[in-house]
Amino acid sequence: MMVTYLDFERPIAELEKKVEELKHTTSTRNVDIRSETKKIETKIKKMQKDIYTTLTPLQRVQLSRHASRPYTLDYIENIFTDFQELCGDRKYNNDPAIVGGLARLGNETVMIVGNQKGRTTTEKLHRNFGMAHPEGYRKAHRLYELAERFKKPIITFIDTPGAYPGISSEERGIAEAIATNLQRMIELKVPVIAVVIGEGGSGGALALGVSNRVLMLEYSTYSVISPEACSSILFRDASKSDYAAEVLKVTSKDMLKFGIVDEIVPEPEGGAHKDHKVAGKLLKKALAKNLEELKKYSIAELLENRYDKFRKIGSFKQS
Amino acid sequence: MFWIKRERRKFNSAGKAKSTIPEGSWKKCPTCNQIIFSEEIQRNLMVCPKCEHHFRINATERMELIVDEGTFVESYAELETDDPLNFKDIKKYKDRLKKLKEEKNKYSAIIVGEGKINNRRAKLGFFEFSFMGGSMGSVVGEKIASIVEDAIEDSIGVVIFSSSGGARMQEGIFSLMQMAKTSAALSKLKKCGLPFISVLTDPTTGGVTASFAMLGDIIVAEPCALICFAGPRVIEQTIRQTLPDGFQRAEYLLEHGMIDMIVHRNKLKETISKLLNMLKN
Ligand SMILES: [Zn+2]
Numbered sequence: 001m002m003v004t005y006l007d008f009e010r011p012i013a014e015l016e017k018k019v020e021e022l023k024h025t026t027s028t029r030n031v032d033i034r035s036e037t038k039k040i041e042t043k044i045k046k047m048q049k050d051i052y053t054t055l056t057p058l059q060r061v062q063l064s065r066h067a068s069r070p071y072t073l074d075y076i077e078n079i080f081t082d083f084q085e086l087c088g089d090r091k092y093n094n095d096p097a098i099v100g101g102l103a104r105l106g107n108e109t110v111m112i113v114g115n116q117k118g119r120t121t122t123e124k125l126h127r128n129f130g131m132a133h134p135e136g137y138r139k140a141h142r143l144y145e146l147a148e149r150f151k152k153p154i155i156t157f158i159d160t161p162g163a164y165p166g167i168s169s170e171e172r173g174i175a176e177a178i179a180t181n182l183q184r185m186i187e188l189k190v191p192v193i194a195v196v197i198g199e200g201g202s203g204g205a206l207a208l209g210v211s212n213r214v215l216m217l218e219y220s221t222y223s224v225i226s227p228e229a230c231s232s233i234l235f236r237d238a239s240k241s242d243y244a245a246e247v248l249k250v251t252s253k254d255m256l257k258f259g260i261v262d263e264i265v266p267e268p269e270g271g272a273h274k275d276h277k278v279a280g281k282l283l284k285k286a287l288a289k290n291l292e293e294l295k296k297y298s299i300a301e302l303l304e305n306r307y308d309k310f311r312k313i314g315s316f317k318q319s
Numbered sequence: 320m321f322w323i324k325r326e327r328r329k330f331n332s333a334g335k336a337k338s339t340i341p342e343g344s345w346k347k348c349p350t351c352n353q354i355i356f357s358e359e360i361q362r363n364l365m366v367c368p369k370c371e372h373h374f375r376i377n378a379t380e381r382m383e384l385i386v387d388e389g390t391f392v393e394s395y396a397e398l399e400t401d402d403p404l405n406f407k408d409i410k411k412y413k414d415r416l417k418k419l420k421e422e423k424n425k426y427s428a429i430i431v432g433e434g435k436i437n438n439r440r441a442k443l444g445f446f447e448f449s450f451m452g453g454s455m456g457s458v459v460g461e462k463i464a465s466i467v468e469d470a471i472e473d474s475i476g477v478v479i480f481s482s483s484g485g486a487r488m489q490e491g492i493f494s495l496m497q498m499a500k501t502s503a504a505l506s507k508l509k510k511c512g513l514p515f516i517s518v519l520t521d522p523t524t525g526g527v528t529a530s531f532a533m534l535g536d537i538i539v540a541e542p543c544a545l546i547c548f549a550g551p552r553v554i555e556q557t558i559r560q561t562l563p564d565g566f567q568r569a570e571y572l573l574e575h576g577m578i579d580m581i582v583h584r585n586k587l588k589e590t591i592s593k594l595l596n597m598l599k600n
Contacts (some may be wrong), residue, residue, distance in 0.1 A: 021554035162358050163529075164551030165557050170567060173577050174547040175528035182502035183534055202486075203498060203529045203548070210499050224526075225497040229553075233409040233488070247460075248491050249404050258403070260492050310503050312463060313496040314457035 004067040008051055008059055008204035012270070015044045040125035057245035061227055063219040064198050065161075068273035070280070072157040075197060078107055078280025079287065080112070082153030092172065095136030097128045097164070098208075100143040102152070103249055105287060113208060114157030115138045115161060117198075130199075131164035137207050141181050144188055153191040153291055156208040161206030161226060177236045178207040185210035186306055191294035193287060196252075196261070197272075212297075212306050213290045216252045216261040217283070219271050219313055223250040260313065263290070348372050350543075355539070364584045369390030373541050373584055375521055376432045378445035381480050383535050387445065391434035394469070395462045399426055403457075404491045412489040414467055419450060428483070429451045431462045433469075438593035439599075442470040444479035446520075455527050460497025463531060467504035468513075476514040476595050477505075481532045485525020498530035505534050514598040516591055519546050519569070519578065538578040540569035541587070546578070 005013045022037045024319075049299045055063070063069075076083050080103035088094040100113040117130035145173050185192065185207075194211035200222035216222065225233075227245035232238045255261040265286045272279035297305065344357045351370035363383060365374040376384070382391055408413040419425045427487060428450040434443050444463055447454040463479065472479045487494040509517055521544035523528025526593060529548050532538075540546060547567040566572050572578045582590045586589075 034342065069321075145497070155571075163548065165553050167560075167562065167566070170547055170549065170554070171571075171575055173575070176533040176577060178529040178548070179502060179531070179533040180497075182499050182530055183506050184505040186499070186506050187575055202495065204528055206495055206498055208545050212505075222492055224520075225488055230488060247404065247406055248488075249407070250492070255492065258492060260496065307503055310496065311497040313493065313500060314461050315401045315490070315493050316457045316461060317399040317401050319399045 006059070006062050006066065008055070009170070009270075012044055012048055012051065014038050015047070019044070035067040052270065056242065057249075057251060058227060058242045060219055060251050061199075061221050061245050066271060066273045070196055070272050070276045072112075072159060072197065074118050074214070074276050075157060075280055075283060076103060076112060077112075079284040080110075084113070086146075087139070089135045089138035090141055091132070091135065093135040095128075095133050095139060096126050096131055097132040097160070098136035098140055098205055099137060105155070105284070107246050107292065108291065109152050110291075111143055111152045111154045112157070113126055113143050113154065114197075115160040115205070117159060128164060130160045131162060132160065132204060133164050133169050134172040134174045137163070137177035137181050140208060141177075141184055144181075144184060146212050148190050150189050151190060153193070153294065154188065155287060155291075156192070156194045156211065158194060158196045158205045158208050158222075159198035159220075160201050160204050161199055162201040165208070178203050181207040182210055186310065187219070187303070188306075189299045189303065191291065191297065191302055192306065195283065195287070196222050196255075196264070197283075201226060207302075209216050210306065210310060212294055212302060212309070213263070214261045215263050215265050215286055215290065216255055217265050217272060217279075218252055218267040220252060221250040222255050222260065223233075223248055295309075298304075299305065335339075337526060364578070366584050371542060373521065373543060375448060377449060377480065381445045381520075382434070384437060384584070385478075385480070385591065386434035387438065388435065391432055393429055393430060393432040395465055396426070398458045398461055400456060400458050402460040402489075402491075403493055404489070404598075406489040406491070408489075413491075415451070420438065423449075425450045427458050427462070428455070428487075429459045429462055431466045433466075433473075433475075436595065438471070438476075438552065439592060439595050440465040440475045441595060442473075442475060442477045444477075446480060446482040446528070448482040448484075448522075451487065451489075453482045453527075454484050454487040454494070455489040455497050455530075456494045457497065458485070460500045462492075462565030463497075463501045464504040467501075467508050469535065469583040470513055471507055471511050474513065476516065476598070477508060478516045478591055478595075479517065480518045480520055481523040482520045483523055483525070483527040483528055483532075485527055495526065498526045500563050502534060505531055508537075514595065515590070516594055518587070518591070520544050522546070524548070524550055537580075539587075539590065540572065540581050541584060542569060542581055544569045546572050550584075 041272045083103040085101040098118045118124035118127035191212035193213045196216040227241040228238045230244040231240040254262045268275040268278040348367040350372035353369045365376045431444045517538045519540040523546045569581050
């Protein structure tokens with residue numbers, strides 16, 4: 001995997017490179033070198049902490065889209081066993097921008113549905129940069145209903161810039177596909193957990209997000225519009241994305257404060273891309289806990305819980 | 320697609336009350352380019368008498384067109400938009416809201432309530448495009464969910480006339496979540512066997528289209544209305560292609576199986592009334 005760095009990661013990356021070089025080029029007998037290595041490692045720790053505690057909202061947005069960040073299939077590999085992918089909407093196509101299938105979380109069989117981005121250029125094109133067409137949402141819909149019929153809990157992974165804005169998407173009814181999923185998800189007679197793992201972009205994200213529990217990874221974002229698009233609409237130029245990211249309030253902390261998400265799932269130091277395995281482990285723990293809790297709910301309680309959760313979201317005055 | 324205040328197009332009647340059009344003024348129809356006497360257009364329900372172009376009309380005009388005279392009772396008028404993000408672009412969101420309230424006496428992008436259509440009761444919603452492009456924020460979402468729940472309580476149907484630029488960007492994630500909230504409420508209505516007729520007027524876009532508006536048991540559109548998820552400008556920027564003629568217009572959606580019918584404004588009340596009568600239990 002090609003390693004890429006964001007601007008604010010560079011100073012850390014350079015020090016990390018130095019440590020690697022010291023470790024490789026010298027014999028470990030050399031005490032000076034060893035203490036030098038230790039010194040740099042302490043420095044990295046401190047620098048990382050300084051940088052990550054003062055991240056700007058736009059930097060967080062960049063982290064949520066980090067090219068090395070784990071995607072849905074990475075989490076599936078690191079969290080579940082026996083994953084069996086299920087394909088197609090039975091109507092038109094199989095959209096690779098949304099993946100789904102059966103898997104086991106511990107002893108529990110669950111249905112997984114998630115947005116999928118690509119890592120290499122070829123994969124990116126294949127996955128359409130994680131931007132699904134109507135057939136992707138219709139596949140999700142089919143898998144939700146399949147899970148419901150066989151009484152399997154549903155876990156969704158959200159990671160998309162948004163539904164695909166193009167002719168093919170519009171002519172096959174992207175609006176209807178999203179709307180239908182929003183409505184069907186509220187009716188599902190099984191536990192539903194949604195996790196925002198990267199970019200939670202607009203309606204294309206929400207179409208996987210109507211759930212009993214919404215979890216959000218520490219450095220993921222959730223927004224009605226991307227900061228870039230917001231900036232170009234409001235200021236007629238995309239250069240104010242930094243400001244837009246700030247004013248839109250898109251971070252996991254904002255979402256927790258607003259009551260949009262129930263829980264923030266911690267990431268490894270420096271972000272999930274630093275260690276996919278640890279990121280998976282942390283998320284697995286949160287998923288297992290929430291699933292255990294939801295299994296105690298009756299069907300009526302699950303439905304009521306989900307309805308009330310979304311029914312009460314809103315901010316207005318009564319004059 | 321998101322709403323943003325743009326320069327008012329020269330011949331766009333959106334949001335102008337009838338009385339504000341000076342007597343004897345002329346209008347140019349954007350479709351047939353004919354210059355027409357404004358009063359003639361008004362008499363014709365704001366439809367071009369030469370080419371049937373449907374001009375945008377505001378919530379009050381729409382209500383007068385659809386509801387039996389004197390039967391409409393507004394509800395949830397007391398709900399007022401809040402500013403949860405303390406949002407500011409070129410102007411503060413609070414100031415925009417204040418200006419709409421003080422200068423135009425407008426509080427919300429939707430008017431909801433109950434009225435009779437040819438003597439049949441229904442819960443009704445009329446979008447007001449001149450209020451921030453009819454965009455859906457917390458108040459719009461709450462009003463829609465509330466009348467849908469009221470409809471269940473009273474065992475009557477719901478009719479919503481959409482005209483919206485989509486989500487209210489200024490309310491960030493709260494506006495996105497209204498898509499889930501309105502769709503959830505309609506799920507309950509559906510279970511009770513009560514009809515929801517969704518009427519899409521120019522323009523119905525973004526998060527409004529991708530939630531309650533496309534969930535109608537029956538979906539009706541006005542001729543030539545723009546109906547889409549991503550707006551034409553966004554698509555053009557993404558794919559850098561010129562869009563086909565008539566793309567995302569009501570006729571295009573009918574052809575692609577996305578809506579049930581296109582109805583001329585002068586047949587709209589009659590059609591809705593007929594549908595409500597035929598769907599009643
Ligand atoms: Zn004309």
